[in-house]
Amino acid sequence: MRPLSRIPRSLAAKFLLLLVIFIAVPVIIYGQLKLADQERATLLLRSVQEQGWLVGRSLRPFLERFEGQDALVLHETLSDLGVRGMRVRLLFRPEGEEGYDSFYFVASSQSQPADQLEDELEQLVTPDILGKLEDSCRGQQPLSVRYRNPEGGEEFLTSITPVNAPKGCWAIITSHATSELLRSSLGRPYWQMPEVRVAAAIYLLMAIVVMAIFLGLWGSLRKFALLANQIRSHGTPSLSFSSLNRVPELSDVAREFDRMVNTLQKSAKDIRDAAEENAHALKAPIAVISQATEPLRRAIPPENIKGKRALEVVEQSVARLDSLVGAARRMEETVAELLNPPRERINLSALMQTLLSPYVEGTEGQQQTVVESRISEGIEVLGGAELLETVAENLIDNAISFSPDNGKVRVHLYSENDKAVLTVEDEGPGVSPENLERIFERNYSHRPGANPSALPQASVKLPNFGIGLWVVRRNVEAIGGIVWARNRNEGGLCVRMELPLAT
Helix, strand or coil, X not given: CHHHHHCCCCHHHHHHHHHHHHHHHHHHHHHHHHHHHHHHHHHHHHHHHHHHHHHHHHHHHHHHHCCCCCHHHHHHHHHHHCCCCEEEEEEEEECCCCCHHHCEEEEECCCCCHHHHHHHHHHHCCCCCHHHHCCXXXXXXXXXXXXXXXXXXXXXXXXXXXXXXXXXXXXEEEEECCHHHHCCCCCCCHHHCHHHHHHHHHHHHHHHHHHHHHHHHHHHHHHHXXXXXXXXXXXXXCCCHHHHCCCHHHHHHHHHHHHHHHHHHHHHHHHHHHHHHHHHHHHHHHHHHHHHHXXXXXXXXXXXXXXXXXXXXXXXXXXXXXXXXXXHHHHHHHHHHHHCCCCEEEEHHHHHHHXXXXXXXXXXXXXXXXEEEEECCCCEEEECHHHHXXXXXXXXXXXXXXCCCCCEEEEEXXXXXXXXXXXXXXXXXXXCHHHCCHHHCCCCCCCCCCCHHHCCCCCCCCCCCCCHHHHHHHXXXXXXXXXXXXXXXXXXXXXXXXXXXXC
């Protein structure tokens, strides 16, 4: 459920929603505007077509009685009937002839040279115009055709009114050149309208700007994520957040990220230095106390039992104090590695083989716990040699300490699904299911059946203060891995660690 709840807050989800809106809005608005424009254009066209039909009806009686008088009379008649913005053309097809290409240009409401009349006739003799009168010379025919006359002007042909006279078929063609009609969408797709193209260009520009803002923000955040992953995987960054940023509004964020990385690296170094200095400062007096007990042991008479007992208590306390100092140092170093873990290319196979040598030799020689190992070759991870040694030593020491005499500890290193997998199995009492996670908690220690004497002398382990497996999990997670435990069906515990393979 949690990943689903993050979807509405996701930048990618908002980008997709914005993309859908940018696509849907113009489609919806375009359809509505187109419908409204069609209604307006229909009313406008009907108005000018009615004007043309009125002109045709006015000329009908005259043309039915026309007997071939001077064409000048026709021109004057047409000029008297014309209205502002409207042009009337008169064409004639003699009786007995057929086809729309048999018409002749007779007169026009506007004077034109003879050569222009011939050119205009060629443009009018088409299936879309005079073709409407090819089979009949009856019935008014509406037109909606954009037309460029021989003079180069644009007109809109609106109607053809036929007149069937004894001498032949007359065709009265009306056109309009008013700006209102020419600016409409009549005779052309709505998307070719100038205002539609301008609006589309503005909308597209706005969409590009908004998308560019989103993509720029998204790109910078993606670069931040990649750099953060590089810092987590390799430690020292090759670039800074500020150098990757391309969005001015993220400059403060980038600078704070750089400052935070520098602070964490400095803090990690300071913690390491302080851990080393504190350990050195405490180890020196402990070593002095430890050396001072030697002459005291020789000086105390054998019969002085209280004195010997007091000396043993001092020596045990010094040893425990020494262990506490070592544990404190390791804990501080672990905290430092969490802040700035090392990211060197480590051959984990070679490291494990070297690390397991004293365990195998020590346990076999004492005929106590046997350490068996299967180490695959060539497995490399990114981390630190000391960090990985600490992890492996604590896992193996923990397994040995819970193993019975003559028991076995099995260590297996192999690769699986781009992961380096290390498993450590013992034959001890195992862990109750409710405590399988608690064993990785700091200061948690529950050791029934533990066998500390099974540890080889060559082992350098953390003392039993309940921090061994805590250090293991912290170190493993610091370099991008995971670790968990389960009880074996055969008895005992199996701890499994997974680390990404070095690429």
